[in-house]
Amino acid sequence: MSVRQLLAAAATQPTAASAYTLTAGRLWSLVALVAGLAGVVIGGLAVARSAGRAGTGTWRREAIVALVAGLA
Numbered sequence: 001m002s003v004r005q006l007l008a009a010a011a012t013q014p015t016a017a018s019a020y021t022l023t024a025g026r027l028w029s030l031v032a033l034v035a036g037l038a039g040v041v042i043g044g045l046a047v048a049r050s051a052g053r054a055g056t057g058t059w060r061r062e063a064i065v066a067l068v069a070g071l072a
Contacts, residue, residue: 036071043067 017023046063 039069040067040071
């Protein structure tokens with residue numbers, strides 16, 4: 001390879017990522033999405049489970065707080 005070819009190869013710009021390329025930022029956003037959905041599912045299960053419990057209602061309040069935390 002000649003010096004001219006090396007300089008030409010170094011001067012070219014890298015190709016842009018397409019709309020479907022999985023970049024690091026997109027990967028982390030998918031990880032956050034899965035974690036958030038898991039929190040919502042766990043919170044929903046906690047709310048459903050607390051409906052069958054007798055008591056003062058503190059279990060239901062805590063379950064709703066867990067659901068809201070999962071949404072956040």
